[in-house]
Amino acid sequence: MPEAYLDPRSISSLEVLLNDLKVGTIVRTPGDFNAFSFEESYRAAGGLPVLSLSFRAVTGGLRKDPKPVARALPAFFANLLPEDKLREAMEKHHAGSVRAGNDFDLLIALGSDLPGAVRIVPSKGAAPPLEDSSRPKPKARFSLAGVQMKLSVIKNTGKGGGLTLPLGDEQGSYIAKFPSTSFPGVSENEYANLALAEAIGMDVPERELVEQSEFESIPEEFKTLFDGKVLLVKRFDRSAGAERIHIEDFAQVFGVYPSRKYEGAAYHDIAAALGVAVSSAAALEFVRRLALAAVTGNGDMHLKNWSLIYRGAGDKPELAPVYDVLSTIPYIPADAMALSLAGERSFKAMNVRRWKAFANRARLPEAAVLKAVTETVERVNQTWWSLPERGVVPIKVLERIDAHVKMMTPILGTHAH
Numbered sequence: 001m002p003e004a005y006l007d008p009r010s011i012s013s014l015e016v017l018l019n020d021l022k023v024g025t026i027v028r029t030p031g032d033f034n035a036f037s038f039e040e041s042y043r044a045a046g047g048l049p050v051l052s053l054s055f056r057a058v059t060g061g062l063r064k065d066p067k068p069v070a071r072a073l074p075a076f077f078a079n080l081l082p083e084d085k086l087r088e089a090m091e092k093h094h095a096g097s098v099r100a101g102n103d104f105d106l107l108i109a110l111g112s113d114l115p116g117a118v119r120i121v122p123s124k125g126a127a128p129p130l131e132d133s134s135r136p137k138p139k140a141r142f143s144l145a146g147v148q149m150k151l152s153v154i155k156n157t158g159k160g161g162g163l164t165l166p167l168g169d170e171q172g173s174y175i176a177k178f179p180s181t182s183f184p185g186v187s188e189n190e191y192a193n194l195a196l197a198e199a200i201g202m203d204v205p206e207r208e209l210v211e212q213s214e215f216e217s218i219p220e221e222f223k224t225l226f227d228g229k230v231l232l233v234k235r236f237d238r239s240a241g242a243e244r245i246h247i248e249d250f251a252q253v254f255g256v257y258p259s260r261k262y263e264g265a266a267y268h269d270i271a272a273a274l275g276v277a278v279s280s281a282a283a284l285e286f287v288r289r290l291a292l293a294a295v296t297g298n299g300d301m302h303l304k305n306w307s308l309i310y311r312g313a314g315d316k317p318e319l320a321p322v323y324d325v326l327s328t329i330p331y332i333p334a335d336a337m338a339l340s341l342a343g344e345r346s347f348k349a350m351n352v353r354r355w356k357a358f359a360n361r362a363r364l365p366e367a368a369v370l371k372a373v374t375e376t377v378e379r380v381n382q383t384w385w386s387l388p389e390r391g392v393v394p395i396k397v398l399e400r401i402d403a404h405v406k407m408m409t410p411i412l413g414t415h416a417h
Helices: 040-044 084-093 103-110 186-199 267-277 280-296 352-362 366-386 388-392 395-411
Strands: 013-018 021-029 033-038 118-122 150-155 174-177 207-210 230-234 246-249 307-310 317-319
Touching (some): 021 040, 103 118, 186 207, 280 317, 366 395
Antiparallel strands (some): 013 021, 013 118, 207 230
């Protein structure tokens, strides 16, 4: 006999799991307050594997349970949810069980395919089951933070192939990023920028450009009006065997809500956190990625576009692979760095003096930071102009990227051509 269906709107308690380990509970209280508390067994184990650095005390172990939040989830969980148009589409897709603007409802609906190893399931006895006749058809249940229309998908193998959405408790192993009417050639732009990052030695997930016709049964809510290629990227938070690998972005690390992803911290804060939590080598790799953003005109590397990944036992963070890199300058000519770098955001202000100030604030050696910046820009110039993936980028978009690279090369302190 099939399992009875639980109406998310009637659920008041959720279990928070890291893979299969229960780490805590979120309770919805009267007055629409949401309270999160850790399991005593998880606290006794020192808070390992790590859920988030934001919950860890300087002395080790876990902080006190966070205070209940009115009409919102605690910041860590709010950052698991999609934003803007993607959120609107997901709420519409789950309109029968998710009230617009209700984080708790949406977290229940998407809890089986969240970023990283977090799973959210209703607590036992959290709500009375509905009769089988009330059971809805399986829905797409995935959450990917950000505003672009992007879906977690399954790549079918064998005869027929194609790409489908995970339904019910299935999980996708690829992210499909759809084209935009506002930003022509955005898929090709990001595809080329990911190829550039990999070519200069950075850790980048597998990716390919595919036709929209390869997708099967995409619900109307998620379809885009623009005809064009879809960027398909392998999820690095899923293993080859589809096991979950935990990740957290730096909005979660700093306990910042998604609405403050452009202002909740500065770049030196991320570098300093990496230096303490991971290693100085990870902090300098972050500097290289920052230099890549500056030279290519990427003004969207906000707090949610940098992440930590917890492989193995889940107790030691590493800097996650590169993701969401593209040149924004072709679409927003007056764009600037997403976060402050030593008090400045303008690309033209990213000179040697600025990087020295950044190094001091990040507690990194000036010489090592300047070397990381200049070597990255030199590698870009050695690689970009002959990169095969340039050929897929629309000519007008490419011309604007090229002009920015030429402008930024001397500003970033290199004489490479």
